[in-house]
Amino acid sequence: MTVSDQGSPQKPRASIDDPDEFLHHHTELPTTRLSQWIDGLMTAIGKGASWAWVIVTGFIIYAVIGRYVFGQGSVLLEEMEWHVAGAGWLMGMAYTLVVDDHVRVDVLHERLSLKAQGWVELFGLLILLLPFLGLAIYEMVPYAVNAYSVGETSQAPAGLSNRWVLKAVLALAFMLIFLAGVSRLFKVTALLFGIPRPIAVQSAPNQEEEAS
Template structure:
């Protein structure tokens, strides 16, 4: 069973890394679109109506896609009222409880986003603007990224549970010091 859990954690972590890498490149795409929009509007005097909206969609995709790697790398914001005072075992327990609460939240968000995606598909939902883009791609990406975040939350729960049991999955110290947020 430990082999299966190790394989799942490695797979989920690699997927989070790949998705984070892909998200990183979206910033360059967004800057390119905004630069093109500025040049077309101010230099050529022929504005493109889709530039700002495409940049907004790209930024939304960037945030969605960055969720799993943010969880994996422990780069999220942690409010440290109690966490820093806890010992290593207490931090692992707190992290496990937190990731379980996060899992519940992500499941609720996933249910809502699937419903929203179904509605967008059924009604061919579009954004009301001159460009009039379909909302289906961004909503589908939101569903996929919530699934990725949920997979990463499961991976984190496995890591914290294993560390609490004294059997870390990666062969490191079973109870490492606090992460960057502490």
């Protein structure tokens, strides 16, 4: 920690010699009531999706034992592995945006002030992320509906039926990321314009006593 001329502590900026700080840097945005609700929902979904990897591991173990111990392979089981893995990965993407733990390859952003970072976030959300997600949702929903209407199944003779389920998960994942992007947009506008009104962070009792 360093101390500014006014005597207030300042968090040191990440140096280029500290790559871990660059990978896990978080822009400290204020939260709002709506963004708090959306973030809670995305967090619950993301943590729930993490159990998909336990299921996938079970499928893999079962398939290996079946193939190499009993000499019985299963196309259905193999397709279940990548279907569940894909669904788990897709449903967890919104969570990474909520916790701001996606990889940022930007050495300039980290050196800007908080408000400057907020302006970068604002233009990035409005010009790049949200329009892209809107287009993806526009394309993915008919993609899933068409797969359901034609009764699309696996091309493998013994593969999975109802392929529309995974395509519906793809559309749903983009919707969740869009919601996470809206939540982040509210935080940015709260920082820059005070709209919506940010939620005040209450200090712990011992911190208030020390301040007094």
